Amino acid sequence: MHAPGSTAISAQEAAFRDLRRQRRATTLVGVAVLAVLLAAAAWMSEFHPASVVAGFPRIGEYLSKVLPSLEWANLLAGPETEGSLAFWFYRLDAWLLLLFETAQMAAIATLMGAAVAMLLAFPAAKTLGAPNWVFQLTRRLLEATRTVPEIVFALIFVWAFGVGALAGILAIALHTTGALGKLFADAMENVELRPWDGVRASGGTWFEACRFAVLPAALPDLLSYAMLRFEVNLRSASVIGFVGAGGIGEELYKVISFNYYEEISAIILLIIFAVMLIDMTSERLRRRVIEVVT
Amino acid sequence: MLEIEGLSRRFGAKAAVDRVSLRIPAGQMVGVIGRSGAGKSTLLRLVNRLAEPSEGQIRFEGRDVTALRGRALRDWRTECAMIFQQFNLVQRLDVLTNVLIGRLNHRHGFLARLGSLLCQFSPEERAMALAALDRFDLLPTALQRSDTLSGGQQQRVAICRALMQQPRLILADEPIASLDPRNARTVMDALAQVNRDGITVLVNLHHLDTAREYCGRVVAMQQGRVVFDGAPSELSPARITQIYGITEAEFQAEAALAVKASPAFDMPRQTALA
Numbered sequence: 311m312h313a314p315g316s317t318a319i320s321a322q323e324a325a326f327r328d329l330r331r332q333r334r335a336t337t338l339v340g341v342a343v344l345a346v347l348l349a350a351a352a353w354m355s356e357f358h359p360a361s362v363v364a365g366f367p368r369i370g371e372y373l374s375k376v377l378p379s380l381e382w383a384n385l386l387a388g389p390e391t392e393g394s395l396a397f398w399f400y401r402l403d404a405w406l407l408l409l410f411e412t413a414q415m416a417a418i419a420t421l422m423g424a425a426v427a428m429l430l431a432f433p434a435a436k437t438l439g440a441p442n443w444v445f446q447l448t449r450r451l452l453e454a455t456r457t458v459p460e461i462v463f464a465l466i467f468v469w470a471f472g473v474g475a476l477a478g479i480l481a482i483a484l485h486t487t488g489a490l491g492k493l494f495a496d497a498m499e500n501v502e503l504r505p506w507d508g509v510r511a512s513g514g515t516w517f518e519a520c521r522f523a524v525l526p527a528a529l530p531d532l533l534s535y536a537m538l539r540f541e542v543n544l545r546s547a548s549v550i551g552f553v554g555a556g557g558i559g560e561e562l563y564k565v566i567s568f569n570y571y572e573e574i575s576a577i578i579l580l581i582i583f584a585v586m587l588i589d590m591t592s593e594r595l596r597r598r599v600i601e602v603v604t
Numbered sequence: 605m606l607e608i609e610g611l612s613r614r615f616g617a618k619a620a621v622d623r624v625s626l627r628i629p630a631g632q633m634v635g636v637i638g639r640s641g642a643g644k645s646t647l648l649r650l651v652n653r654l655a656e657p658s659e660g661q662i663r664f665e666g667r668d669v670t671a672l673r674g675r676a677l678r679d680w681r682t683e684c685a686m687i688f689q690q691f692n693l694v695q696r697l698d699v700l701t702n703v704l705i706g707r708l709n710h711r712h713g714f715l716a717r718l719g720s721l722l723c724q725f726s727p728e729e730r731a732m733a734l735a736a737l738d739r740f741d742l743l744p745t746a747l748q749r750s751d752t753l754s755g756g757q758q759q760r761v762a763i764c765r766a767l768m769q770q771p772r773l774i775l776a777d778e779p780i781a782s783l784d785p786r787n788a789r790t791v792m793d794a795l796a797q798v799n800r801d802g803i804t805v806l807v808n809l810h811h812l813d814t815a816r817e818y819c820g821r822v823v824a825m826q827q828g829r830v831v832f833d834g835a836p837s838e839l840s841p842a843r844i845t846q847i848y849g850i851t852e853a854e855f856q857a858e859a860a861l862a863v864k865a866s867p868a869f870d871m872p873r874q875t876a877l878a
Contacts, residue, residue, distance in 0.1 A: 504688065504690050504691075504692040505692050505693060505694040505695070507654060507686075507688065507692050508686075508688065508691075508692030508693065508694070508705070508762070508765070509694075509705055509708070510654065510681070511652050511654055511681055511685070511686035511688075511692075512681065512682060512685060512686070512705060512706050512708065512709065512765060512766070512768075512769050513678040513679065513680075513681040513682030513708065513709030513769065514678070514705065514708040514709060515678065515708075515709075515717070517717075517721060518705075518708050518717075518720060518721065521720075521721045522694055522697070522701075522705055522708075523694055526694055526695075526696040526697050527694070527695070527696055529696070
């Protein structure tokens with residue numbers, strides 16, 4: 311039996327199909343345009359498939375050179391025996407010290423950057439209602455500091471303060487301020503604003519509302535962003551050594567330029583282990599902050 | 605004496621509060637009733653200046669409140685404490701610190717302000733906060749995080765925070781709308797107790813029986829305007845029907861529904877990033 315409802319139903323079904331057909335067409339056109347643009351971009355940036363194919367085996371070649379030639383029988387032998395772990399990591403003590411120095415650089419820079427970022431994030435969070443010119447100023451300042459790569463800051467600071475860790479720390483701290491400030495401000499914008507009304511309604515200042523209504527709620531996010539940044543900064547601190555800003559980077563630069571192949575892999579492995587360590591610590595720290603009273 | 609004169613607040617073409625005039629002598633407990641969207645909340649927020657009036661004036665003890673800015677505005681807000689439907693406590697802070705927030709504007713001078721930002725309160729202030737908590741049987745919860753408390757307890761913590769301001773006036777915006785009947789009673793009792801201390805209480809309610817039981821005066825609002833102002837005994841079911849065009853039972857059911865539509869609690873935000 312065909313009630314009046316069934317014609318309405320089939321009309322809706324037809325409308326649904328129409329809509330889906332339209333969406334498919336839009337998607338197809340979009341994908342086609344994207345493909346053309348990608349091809350143009352690849353062509354302009356000389357991303358030629360032929361050179362990729364030609365170069366690919368050479369990556370493997372480099373990797374096989376970098377990888378150590380370990381021998382099962384001599385694996386645990388002393389540093390004098392070729393093919394042992396100790397031979398591979400023959401400068402482990404010096405590297406660990408340099409890596410430790412690099413980690414210190416990263417830690418201090420992260421801490422400094424995060425502290426400044428936190429202060430700037432409150433006015434940079436739209437929902438907290440700082441005066442518009444302050445909001446614009448802090449947002450733009452954060453953009454400027456995070457757009458300039460650390461390595462550029464490092465070159466400037468090496469010129470100003472001389473070769474050494476100080477230049478590296480300042481460079482990373484400055485970049486961290488910009489990168490974290492934006493993330494912090496976004497995290498603060500997501501905080502629910504009822505406590506904000508509570509503090510403001512009882513006569514608290516803007517600063518007090520930031521401290522009591524926003525900071526406690528945003529803190530777990532801020533902490534995990536900062537810890538993530540610490541990982542990134544450990545890597546940055548390693549690379550920044552290339553321009554004379556101290557740490558394991560100088561050593562890495564040396565072994566790469568002198569083609570000490572096996573030592574490259576050894577140092578990179580050490581850096582990876584350090585990052586893993588930070589990741590595991592940060593997870594624990596975050597859990598504790600979420601549970602604890604602030 | 606709180607005097608409201610020709611107070612309006614417009615959002616675009618719509619007037620949330622429309623030329624409201626009220627005189628509230630010190631020490632009264634006034635219930636403001638009305639259907640959802642009648643402008644009760646906006647009225648209270650205007651008095652506390654969390655919202656800015658489009659026109660009209662608010663005077664307290666002869667002082668023009670609508671013109672205040674900066675420090676004077678904060679002092680006024682301290683004088684008229686606000687209680688919210690969702691308590692508006694800082695969930696991740698302990699109860700004691702939440703209560704001490706009511707004390708922030710009593711700390712004068714740069715060093716004291718800096719101290720507040722570092723959560724440094726004096727033993728006297730802590731004693732005052734603990735005494736307030738003790739008064740409402742909340743002393744054992746002082747060091748707990750406020751999100752571990754029941755709704756009724758949280759609202760009473762909010763009342764403690766309000767009392768720490770040493771206010772002359774308390775504005776309560778649907779203080780019991782998110783609570784079960786038993787907790788609602790403890791919170792209303794607390795407000796009545798505070799009123800007996802001489803603090804004027806202005807409370808938004810959707811439950812007419814509560815207004816009749818606790819308030820010496822009832823103000824009914826409809827579409828931003830005051831449509832009834834008098835003793836609760838005059839507010840008979842027949843009068844309600846005359847004002848709102850629906851029976852009291854319908855009024856109650858509609859108000860309850862409107863309150864439930866706004867979620868009582870935000871889910872705790874645990875996972876936040878990718």
